[in-house]
Amino acid sequence: MSTMTPTPANDIQDTLNGLLSSELSTDYLTIHIADQIFGIPVLQVQDVLGEQKVTKIPLAPPAVAGALNLRGRIVTAIDVRCRLGLPPAEIRTQNMSVVVEHDGELYSLIIDRVGDVIGLNNDSYESNPATLDPVWREISAGIYRLDENYWLCWMCLCS
Amino acid sequence: MDDLIAEFLTETNESLEELDVDLVKLEQDPNDKELLSKIFRVIHTVKGTCGFIGLSRLEGVAHKAEDVLGLFRDGALEVTPEYVSLIFESLDRIKYIVGEIEVTGKEPKGDDSELINKLASVLEDGGVETTTNEELAAAFAIPDLDEDSDDDVAEEAVKKTESSGGTEPQKARESAIANQSLRVNVDVLENLMTLVSELVLTRNQLLQIMRSSNDDSFTAPLQRLNHVVSDLQEGVMKTRMQPVGNAWSKLPRIIRDICNELNKKIELDMKGQDTELDRQVLELIKDPLTHMVRNSADHGIELPSERTAMGKPETGHIRLNSYHEGGHIIIEIADDGRGLSTQKIKDKVLKNKLATEEEIENLSDLQLQQFIFKPGFSTAETITSVSGRGVGMDVVRTNIEKIGGSIDLKSVEGQGTTIQIKIPLTLAIVSALIVESGSERFAIPQLAVKELVMTSVDGENRIETIKGTPVFRLRDNLLPLVSLQELLKIVTPHSPSAAAEDEQVKEPTNNYNGKYIVVTQVGSYMFGVIVDKVFDTEEIVVKPVANMLRNIDMFSGNTILGDGTVIMILDPAGIAKSTGDIDMAERNDNDAAQRAESRAQDKTSLLLFKAGPGAPKAVPLELVSRLEEIKAADVEYANDKMVVQYRGNLMPLLAYDSSITFENVAMRPVLVFSDGNKSMGLVVDSIIDITEHHLDIKITSAIDKMLGSAIIHGKTTDIVNVSYFLQHIDSGWYNSRAKKTLNSHGHIDDTKRVLLVEDSPFFRNMLTPLLKVAGYDVTTTGSAAEALELCDQDHEFDIILSDIEMPEMSGIEFAEELRRQDKWQNIPLVALSSHTSQHDVNKGIQAGFHSYIAKFDRDSLLDTLSETFSEARKDYGEAL
Incomplete structure (x- = not known):
């Protein structure tokens, strides 16, 4: 993704620290991709959309699925599976997407499934393991420990 | 910064802008009293206001400048360029100070005494005592004091302008107008414009729904909405107009x-x-x-x-x-x-x-x-x-x-x-043409679109290819074409690249059938964009594309159409940039240049096809004038030979192989070879592809139909001998054509002897029959050395055609050699080459060639030959 400007991990960290310090717990919207659960701070989420008509953008980076119209604003759709280097879903039952704002622009993240909004205690936050896939490190700000499995906390992936 | 200063800054900046213009006018016409009072007024206001809000440095400069202007106005001092320059200097100082205040909110530190002294000396010239200097010092210290004197001057000024007569009522009118206008922050207007744009889009959407629905009850209110929105749009646009x-x-x-x-x-x-x-x-x-x-x-x-x-x-x-x-x-x-x-x-x-x-x-x-x-x-x-x-x-x-x-x-x-x-007029709303390519829709700004052309397989609106590059002849101008689908790499199941990969049958001529050419102009460069469909035009609001897509040159923005879908807006300048050097666009005739360019490479464009059993066949694309699909039903038999009615003429058809017939098939692809207004068709099984390849015949063939075999894309391919088929078809018309050509030039009464020096057997085999049917007696040699041997053996020729790039002895060396000896010295020498740049031509002429022609250019070859003969004859005549 040399064509995209990667957000320095520091920025993510700063935002996260801001969130972590201000409150004891943070609310996240959970989303499911492949077998992994991800979280987006709920305040960044603008919308959750069902199946949308997406206009393809030729010559765009592969992760860009296209553009769609959200109440008069143009939203860039990102195929999260592609961005993460995952294969396309074999059977995509429902095409859900979460709209987030980044740098004044809206991005629609196409994902497998949307979960719930959960509040997470900041005590269970841990920074990214050093061995994490570099592609994932770019978009993950850290992880939270859940009861049974780890999951990544996700700040922005439009970069 | 408080509001008062902010207000002062806006006002001052505006008046200072005007002053620049006015002062220049004043310099040209120093007697314009009205202008003088206006300038005086502005400076006076600046001085007055800054005195009021305590900007002492600014006031000092303005004050002195005002005094000098006062002298101008009273006629005590003549307006000279020197003095105007001084006023300009003061103005610049004022601007500088104002600029600083804008940034820091405070007056910058500095000394204006030099400038003030200069102004003072001007005042002295005008007979004013320098007491004002002291007054000024006081002004620096105690602003209140100055306000008094300020008032005096103000009163004076009013009195004087009043006394100057008729200007007063006009002034009043001006300020009345000024009171009717109000300052609005640009952001507010911008925002308003965006909202109106959205409204326009929504209206378009409604109108579109309306068109497809049968409900009449909405018609009237929608109509009204339509008008109101249009007026609103116009109104808001007006606010932005300057x-x-x-x-x-x-x-x-x-x-x-x-x-x-x-x-x-x-x-x-x-x-x-x-x-x-x-x-x-x-x-x-x-x-x-x-x-x-x-x-x-x-x-x-x-x-x-x-x-x-x-x-x-x-x-x-x-x-x-x-x-x-x-x-x-x-x-x-x-x-x-x-x-x-x-x-x-x-x-x-x-x-x-x-x-x-x-x-x-x-x-x-x-x-x-x-x-x-x-x-x-x-x-x-x-x-x-x-x-x-x-x-x-x-x-x-x-x-x-x-x-x-x-x-x-x-x-x-x-x-x-x-x-x-x-x-x-405006950037906010533009009219755009909606087109479709590879089932995706795009908008092209109407501004760049000159015209639309619908293409067809034959007839005038036919897309031709020059070495695989599509071009179009638009009113005798060659229009370079670019396929939007290929440019944007849109892959559909029917796209040519996919078809080629699948080794499927494809018909190059039909690729462009029924497509549209959007003739686009960027600067002086015209080019055509091939698209699948053209819809109507729509008013669109250009929105910038997302940051991560900015680097794609092809798009200038995106927008939402009336039906709510997002559409990308194509950037004609970006497309032009990607298709070539737009500055060097040669509008007059660049097809010669293109042809020369296509020849400048050693590779030959080959048409690959299947015909009969065995390896795929290939023929140089330059020899094929068209590809056609002939329906079995259209094939007729005359004199036991297959013919087809083609463009008002009968075109003889010849099957490549006897196994190829029109039985049990609906249609067959036909390669059309044309010469003059005569054509012949070669019936084949299927067309495979067009490819560029270096032609290197590995095995020469014993069969007349083939020149030999070459390896193309890793496959053995038979190179077809076109002249064999040309000769095989009713040879009568070939001869008649040849006679006609020669007669039209009227110079050939006996058979001319031509020596062809060419190392490539392919070209030898291609050119020999061509020259023969044109009525020449042809002798060929494979190298310059062989040709020189013929010279030694006292053979005689009327003209020598020679290739330039040959092993051992090049055409240039050959020509130089010929000019050195005396036997063949006066025989016209024509260069044949795939390189026809001006440089090469010059080199050839220097070496002694009479003319220079491209190998594939059959017509110019024949023309050059007869011309050369006629010239030689004329020279001969003159010599006598």
């Missing part, structure tokens, strides 16, 4: 400064200042305009002495003119200066290696002038403080093209230069 004169207000001052600095005499005429355009556009053209006017004054207009020497009036003129023309604003900048020097441009182009000498040779003056839009180009010999730093016209053009405008330049050396800028 007279173009606003962008010009700085120019008189700039010209004046240049005149002083360079000792030139220039008059600036401005027309159409009231022409209004969107303020966003205005902002964007301000700098380019200033730059161009500066250029005209600096480089264009000559020194007075030079001008008189050339018989021109001493004073140069720069004319600015602007007017509306069909949804555009035209701004013209014309000067009567020295114009662009073609020679200087040439030198500069060569020096900067922007083009080679040969390339320049063929360019018209107009094309040469386009070079000034290239980056890093400045014809000025010396760099003045004013311009000539080489960051110039390219930036100007980029800026203007960015806003969808175009720039045109006309220049006659010695007579002046005219630059015409065409810009859209």
Whole structure:
């Protein structure tokens, strides 16, 4: 993704620290991709959309699925599976997407499934393991420990 | 910064802008009392206001300047350029201080005493005692005191203007108008515009729904909504409109400064200042305009002495003119200066290696002038403080093209230069043509679209290919084409690349059947964009694309259509950039250049097809004039031979192999070979592909039909001997054609002997039958050495055709050798080559060739031969 400007991990960290310090717990919207659960701070989420008509953008980076119209604003759709280097879903039952704002622009993240909004205690936050896939490190700000499995906390992936 | 100061700054900035213009006017007409009072008033207001809010430094300068202006007004002091310059200096100081206040909120530290003293000395010249100096000192210390004196002066000023007569009522009117207008923050207007744009889109959406629904009850209110929205849109647009004169207000001052600095005499005429355009556009053209006017004054207009020497009036003129023309604003900048020097441009182009000498040779003056839009180009010999730093016209053009405008330049050396800028009225809403390519829709700004052409398989609107590159002949001009689908790499199951990969049958001619060509113009470069479908035009609001997509040149933005879908807006300039060098677009006839270019490579374009059993067959694409699909039902039999009615003529058909018949098939692909107005068709099984490949015949063939076999893309491929088929078809018409050609030239009464020197068996085999049917007696040799042997053996020929690139002895060496000995010295020598650049031709002529022709150009080969004979005959006649 040399064509995209990667957000320095520091920025993510700063935002996260801001969130972590201000409150004891943070609310996240959970989303499911492949077998992994991800979280987006709920305040960044603008919308959750069902199946949308997406206009393809030729010559765009592969992760860009296209553009769609959200109440008069143009939203860039990102195929999260592609961005993460995952294969396309074999059977995509429902095409859900979460709209987030980044740098004044809206991005629609196409994902497998949307979960719930959960509040997470900041005590269970841990920074990214050093061995994490570099592609994932770019978009993950850290992880939270859940009861049974780890999951990544996700700040922005439009970069 | 408090509101008071902010208000003061806005007001002062505005009046100062006006002052620049007014002072220059004053200098030209020192007796204009009204103008003088106006200038006086402005300075007075500045002084008064800053005294009021305690800006002492500013006040000091303004005060003195006001005093000098007062003397002008009273007639105590004559208005001279020196004095005006001094006022300008004071103005600049005021501007500087105001600028600082704007940034820091405080007056900057500094000393104005030098300037004040200069002003004071002027006052002395005018007979005013220097007591004002003390007054001033007091003013610096105690602002209150000054306010008193301020009032006095104000009163005085009012009295004086009153006494000056008739101007007063007009003044009152002016301020009345001023009271009716109000200041609105630009952001508010911008926001309003965006909202209106959205409203327009929603209305369009509603109208579209309306069209497809049968419910009548909404018709009337929708109609009304439609009108109101249109009016609203127009109204909001108006709020953003500003007279173009606003962008010009700085120019008189700039010209004046240049005149002083360079000792030139220039008059600036401005027309159409009231022409209004969107303020966003205005902002964007301000700098380019200033730059161009500066250029005209600096480089264009000559020194007075030079001008008189050339018989021109001493004073140069720069004319600015602007007017509306069909949804555009035209701004013209014309000067009567020295114009662009073609020679200087040439030198500069060569020096900067922007083009080679040969390339320049063929360019018209107009094309040469386009070079000034290239980056890093400045014809000025010396760099003045004013311009000539080489960051110039390219930036100007980029800026203007960015806003969808175009720039045109006309220049006659010695007579002046005219630059015409065409810009859209507004950027917010543009009209766009919606097209479809590979099942995706795109918008093309209507501005760039010149016309639409629907293509067909045959007839006039046929897309032709030159070495696989599609081109189109538009009213005798060759139009380069670019397929949108290929450009944007849109892959559909039917796309050619996919078909080729699947080894499927494809018909190149049918690829473009029923498609549309959007004829697009960027600057002076015209090209066609091939699209699948064309819908109607829509008014769209251009929205910038997301940051991560900015680097894709092909799109200038995106938008939401009436039906709510997002659509990408194509950027014609980006497309043009990707298709070639837009500056060097040769509109007159670039097909010769293209052909030359296609030959400049060793590779040959081959048409691959299947016919009969065995390996795939190939034939040089240049020999094929068209590909057709002939229906079995259309095939008729005359004299036991297959014929088909084709374009009003009978075209004989010949199957490549006896196994290929029209039985049990609906249609078959046919390769059409044409000569003059006669054609023949070669029936084959299927067309495979068109490919570029180096033709290297590995095995020569014993079968007449084939020249031999070559390896193409890793497969053994038979190269078809076209001349075999040409000869095989009713040979009568070939001969008749040949006779006709020769008779028309009327010079050949006995058979001419031609020696063909060519190392490649392929070309030997191709050219020999061609020359034979044209009525020549042909002898061939495979090398120059063999040809020289024939010479030694006292063979005689009337003309020698020789290849240039040959092993051992090249054509050039061969020609030089021939000119050295005496036997064949006078035989006309014609060069045959795949390289026909001007440079090569020159080299050939130097070596002794009479003319130079391209190998594939059959017509020019025959023409050249008969011409050469006629010339030789004439020379002979003259010699007698």
